[in-house]
Amino acid sequence: MKRSIRPCHDRAIAVAAAFALAVSGAIAAVAPTAAAAPSATIANSASVSVDAALQLATIPATGVGINTAVFDAAMNDSATPGLLRDAGMGAVRYPGGSHSDHYHWKTGTAEGGAYVAPNTGFDAFMGTMRAAGTQPIITVNYGSGTPQEAADWVRYANLTKGFGIKYWEVGNEVYGNGLYSNGNGWEYDTHSSKTATTYATNLVQYIDAMKAVDPTVKIGAVLTTPGSWPDGIVGPGDTMDWNHTVMSIAGSKIDFTIVHTYPAGTSQADLLTRPQTEIPQIAGALRSLINQYAGTNAPNVGIAVTEANTTTYRDTSPNGLFAPDTFLTWMENGAFNVDWWALHNGVDCTNLTQVEGATEYNDYGIVSSGASCEPPANTPFPAYYGTAMVGKLGKPGDTLVKAASSNSLLTAHAVRRANGDVAVMLINKDPRNDATVNLSYTGFTASSATPTVYSYLKNGHSIGTAQSGSPTTQTVPAYGITVVEMHPTSAPCRVVYNKNQWPGGMVGSITVVNNSLGQVNGWALGFNFPGDTAITSSWDATVTQSGPSVNAGNVSYNASIPQGGSASWGFKATWSGSNANPSAFWVNGAACAIG
Template sequence: MPRTLLRAASAFALTLTALSAPAAHADDVTPVAVTVNARAALATVPETGIGTNHAIWDSNLGTDETADLLKDAGVKLLRYPGGSYSDIYHWADHTAPGGYVAPDTDFDTFMSGVRRTGAQAMVTANYGTGTAEEAAAWVRQANVVKGYGVKLWEIGNENYGNGHYGAAWEADDHADKSPAEYARTVVAYADAMKAVDPTIKIGAVLTTPANWPDAITAEGDDGSWNKVVLSTAGSKIDFVILHWYPGTLDKVGHVPDMIQLTREQIAAYAGPGSERIGIAMTEFNTGSSSNGTNTQPGALAAADSYATLLANGVFTVDWWNVHNGIGAVTEVAGHTDYGDFGLLSSGVCNSDGSVCEPALNTPFAPYYALEMVSRFARPGDQFVRAASGEAKVSAHAARRPNGDLAVMLVNTSADTSYPVEIDYSGYSPASGAPTVLTHTNGATSITTSTGGSATARTLPPLSLTTLVLHPAAPQAGRPGAPGQPVASQVTDTSAKISWPAASPGSRPIVKYEVHRQNGAVSEQLGETSGTSFTPHNLKPGTRYTVNVIARDSAGDLSWASPPLTFTTGTPATSSCSVRLTIQSDWASGYVGAVDITNDGAPVSGWTLNFSWPRTWQSLGSGWSGVWTQDGSDVKVVNEAGNGSLGTGATATIGFVGNYSGPNVLPSVFTFNGTVCTTR
């Protein structure tokens, strides 16, 4: 991104009660039920999980003070040379025609800061005004001449913003600005760069599901940006790049579908071996100064989002950015918000000098959010499911290799101290007091204490709290975790789940248990003494996430395996079949066509039913039938002229579907009460 972050400010979704209003006392509030389920394992915390962006307009990017602050926050990845500047930056002469290059921001200075921070580097090669030869020369300078060992290389930044879809903020000298040209050029860059150092990883830019211009097909294209890029360049890349500026603080619930839909696109279009392709969120920020960009509400959204993205398998989340500069100055949650998208103060004043930021490198609230996440979930820990019964309280948990468990609780209420009662499944905490990490509104550090219990805690308003617990029973001698499960022979009601055997501990393994994640509750699908299991009672068109756990002869359990996610289909044969096609999509709604084929006996009237998978989806309008919606359920009844369908006959109906989050399409349709085959 450029120095001034160009993002539309959305309305502040987290309404903050006026500070003069009396705070709700914890004794007057019903305790919030929090569930932590250690059997429901998610992703393992990656080494590069906590990241941020450096930019060549920031003369402090390479200073020891900056590096030491980032190290203290647990930052493990630094991205360079700075968002949209990447597509005008030429590394060899350290210039960015049309932009400002500050002193002491060259590549060697950046790498010096990376090393002092103890982080890895991610470098964005210039796609917009550069060449594959220039990028390959940069790889040579970095890894052959200098020996920096930079492994992660992006090809361009937000290149869909080059005017191809209307909006143009990204530099692009290519005459052809289509996704096909970008994909062809990514292949050329990857070949040239890997010829210099075959060990590097190449990343390609994708659009983020439900964020413009995702799903839009421009004139002359063979599909959306993601479909075209992955279809052409999929075999040459190692990771994909998403950016997310949600604009409001209530969008964390979109993350699981956002990442799952990205994985499904990779699997559908990138070709054989696509499971190797990782997902990087190389720019993230709340996206609106009205939300508290550098005050506590923004920090809480940051902690919640980082934990959720990493738990869903993203290998890095990179805050935009370290130093950014003053913007619109407001009061948020009782503190001055400088509209600064940085982690650290730039120490500058606004244009008329009436308001100045704190001293250079003073940490803003999101800095402490990153520090909290890095102390809560460390590289090698495994996220496990956690859930809260209160919308203003979110919960995350991570299990450590030594058997400890960390639980992070986020209270987004501006005026209520919430008592929480924590229930643990698959884990028994020791009876001693836990270690407690806390960051509250306006605090300039994270406090550490020991006290209270593992099962009850009161959360101050606008706070982050992490509990670190020890296990009640020794962990030595337990079985190792089973390996990554895979699914095969998936039908509408069954799937064969297979996994590598676990290593036994001090006693033999006697069986494996297969558990389905149902929110933060596990449902055991079955058990076996072997290394595969086929449940036969699954629901059609349903996404399942399962884990496998080993149990030894003494009844001791292993850690849960890595998660497996798969989706069942619909019946292979039925008396009806349905095909849903998208006629057009504008990234917040679409025109859908539904072809209903009667494969059974003739009918003289019909009703089609389906449900929206997500709460942020709704029916806009429909035609060629009488459409109604009740909650998430949609019903279509034939019109007078299309009610009679003979065997093999097809009726086509259409609708406008609206969405404000990742658009998971309906996949299960019933025709006169019968589940149809979805084509």
């Protein structure tokens, strides 16, 4: 079993107070960073196909988040709300990593010598959150706390203050309490028994106490990351590994599962493959555990990644590419929350390297802590800009759709927006060569107008905006990120085609939008399936099918579509060889744009 390299914010608690003055209260990150750059070995061209009808997920309001910690004296700086808003942070986790299992929220103090910076208490934190317009995700103290202390926090936050905080997790990396490492753990845990059975049993008590105060809160369970140490190991005192033990006891009570991911790339090129090679497997293993143990509630149990970063190339251009790829791949695979570690963290100024022409400070913060060797405090690092590019692609409520690239060094993500626009993110992981990208679409007809393009370039200090390229051809600079924003073809009507499919079956929905048909009193929609899709049932329309040809008409209650309005209907279908999307639609004889 592979063992993950632990980030140093979890190992440095004992030195936090001494280091605080040097780095504005942040804990040092001292892991060494490799600086060797990969050579460019493949062609600098790619074909990207976008299926705007194949939905992967809806962007959640809490999808893009970040950690902040009570050791961070700059947590509530005047600059913080703007930094969070500009990066599109919809969630902020508090009170911060391993500190969460030391910290007592009522007194603003921490056990075991853990440092707490001034002005980082819960009320001060919430003032910043309200100014930023973000949702808190609270980690209650499992290591040295009690279910009553956690319930009191819920009462104060949601009943006394009316904050309406929805998401709460019980403990940080509790499996790091020494159970699997001969007592030498990084997580503070004062329980006499440190088994997974003990955590799960206590977790149920926390859930009961917290939901007795506010039944609407959602509470998560700490799991080990599938495929990383100590996943799969049966600890002394348990009969199964951590995840199976916790889920077998508490799986029917929890609202979400929690993992942390810190891949350590052996090279820049290796690191940049990790979102695609690791995240789907981790998410699949978590979903399997949820389905096994959560019973009938399994479809409602979510996945949260409450810490994410890498242990290499943290402050330089590789991480600027890794960050958006990580956020988007996790959301495409079902995570409702991903929280970057962290807003500010700290640095070891004695161990600096150069990566792609920039200084690697070994700082887990997404912005500078202002240490002596760093840029001024709150200066964004590349991961900050990479994260902000996610917001250029899509907003909460927009739909992530399928995008595929022919080139392993060119990764693509796509979104269909609520207004019918389609946007595509292109990430060029070649550090030397620009990429010429040819784009094609199904389920969307792009206007021929020059698209709006957002770009973040290697070692850049801002995000650029321009009108450039075309909907079918774009050039992405080496180690750059481009978001291409396109509008649908202007037409008297527009059709939005969505599907969720599985081998042999599917559920589809179709929305007809009246752009300029005038008042419609009765509509007929026609289209052809390119494959062998056969509709078996439908709703909100009368449907007939002859071979590949489908005709759908209104029912009594949706016959009227005013100009600017829409009507929707849905269907179930079977297929065997091909479930390809229709390439053309017409309403009352008029050809419609798609998307």
